[in-house]
Amino acid sequence: MRTFESFNFQPFIFEAIKDKGFTEPTEVQEKLIPLIKKGKNVIGQSQTGSGKTHTFLLPLMDKIDGTKDEVQVLITAPSRELAAQIYQAASQIAEFSPTEIRVSNFVGGTDKQRQLDKLTSSHQPHVVIGTPGRILDMMNEQALKVHTAQHFVVDEADMTLDMGFLHEVDQIAGRLPKHLQMLVFSATIPEKLRPFLLKYMENPVMEEIKSKAVISDTIENWLISTKGKDRNRLIYQLLTVGHPYLAIVFANTKQHVDEISGYLKAQGLKVAKIHGDISPRERKRVMRQVQNLEYQYVVATDLAARGIDIEGVSHVINAEIPQDLDFFIHRVGRTGRNGMSGTAITLYSPSDENSVNLIENLGVTFQPKEIKNDEIVDTYDRNRRKKREKSKDELDPTLIGLVKKSKKKIKPGYKKKIDRAISESNKQKRRQTRRQEERGARKNKKRSNS
Known part of the structure; x- marks a missing residue:
């Protein structure tokens, strides 16, 4: 079993892990963090609650150069709530960084103009998180400059497909550098998702983390x-x-x-x-x-x-x-x-x-x-x-040999009485047959004499 120390993160990452109360990596973290640290393209198939958010956040935040004024990590999520959860997790890690790591969340339902004004009047965020539609809006307005991104994460890809956002993700991916690390996380890999994966991912490592228990025993x-x-x-x-x-x-x-x-x-x-x-x-x-x-x-x-x-x-x-x-x-x-x-x-x-x-x-x-x-x-x-x-229809096999047909109790000597009765009856039949034969013989004799 690996420990977080075996991943050789920067000290501030360990401080963030300790602050969260994490003691040992989950199965998905143990399998995928080493691959992500090596820069591999990864497709991670795992269920909700497996710890996948920190699977990609920990190694990617570890690589950020806070001295550069450019987007380095781009993460899409299919819902505002999911984006908010990833943003909170990333912000918690960034708090421990010795150099400033800027994390921004772009989702629908918020003031678009205010976000545009902030982007044009200040530095670019190092980590961009958000829903596909709003991120694409920021890119189309030339306010969010993602051409410098080195890592692209598509979280909950099957849900992104279900909610009809894969077209926007496709457009975002098409404007990113050709040589970047791409990470896709999904509970399932539907057939309709495969063309997208083949289009953008070169030699991806696919890992399926099967849940030990489908549903918690609690x-x-x-x-x-x-x-x-x-x-x-x-x-x-x-x-x-x-x-x-x-x-x-x-x-x-x-x-x-x-x-x-x-x-x-x-x-x-x-x-x-x-x-x-x-x-x-x-x-x-x-x-x-x-x-x-x-x-x-x-x-x-x-x-x-x-x-x-x-x-x-x-x-x-x-x-x-x-x-x-x-x-x-x-x-x-x-x-x-x-x-x-x-x-x-x-x-x-x-x-x-x-x-x-x-x-x-x-x-x-x-x-x-x-x-x-x-x-x-x-x-x-x-x-x-x-x-x-x-x-x-089926007799329990454990009972075979133990169950016997019940027999009627027979009184002592009853069988002998039946045998004697049958024997006597047969004797009577034989006597009757002999008498009939003798009468027949006498009649025949009388006919022949006359």
Whole structure:
């Protein structure tokens, strides 16, 4: 097992690591930091929460020359929240540098003109972080000069593709120096992402860091049937009966988010909703209120919430099972963090059986539950009938040889009596046959004499 000391960072990097409380590198850091330090192009496939942000920040911040007035590192993220998290992490490292390292965050929903004015009136940032659209705007205005960048990071590439930002990233990459280090991080590598990777990455090293456990063992997974029940009413009951500290309800579409949040508000609950149609300013305000615990309940879509890191989530409710099962893992991973316990509740209908089976094949074990008399209680396994039928057809192999057919008890001498009765009956039949033969012989004799 490597230690951070084995990476030979500058002293200020170790100070930043110590300040964060990191004691040893994660698996993705252990595998990829040496490659990044060597200047290799890297495709890192790992799940959220694996420590990938510091996987690229630590070695890249270590290489920055603070005496140069130029952009040296460019990092794109698909959401404002993700960009903000990377910016905060980079700023924390920069605080310990003996020379000034300027870190800037360019995202939509902020004052564009103010950012332009600052860029034209002051030095260029050493580290540029932001969403693809706003970074491209700054470049098109000739305010942000990225032609000096030596390192380009595309974080959450699959999410960038899903949210329709790959075109902007493509345009940014096309204006960067030909010979630069490119790092791409993604939870999955969709087929539609491959042309982009082939276009810009020369001989990349690809590392897939497989999660040891699909879902943390601190999370309980409950499964609740919606058959014959009103789904919105069921969600309301779960939120009020279960008494969560902070709960996120996930739905597959913006329309369902609106419907669920509207119903919960009508029942008197204070609910925050997050989806793509919420304005950037409103979304930022809502997120601040959630972090300040002004809201206890959040209803969100997958893409809107994937980049959001909310601390203290005790419950996650899947109002419906997502079509992309990767989103199921992302949803459930919002709770049970940092060794804390959490509860993930999945609602399902009879038509969802195949999806539930696929999730179970990933290694998730569901506990069947239902609401009875205003309490959440254990209920029957949905597969109990199949298991019962199987047990009828198959004898448990551990019982073979132990199970014997029962025999009727026979009274002493009963078998001998039956044998005697059969023997007597046969004797009578033989006597009757002889008599008939003798009578027949006598009749024949009389005929012949006459």
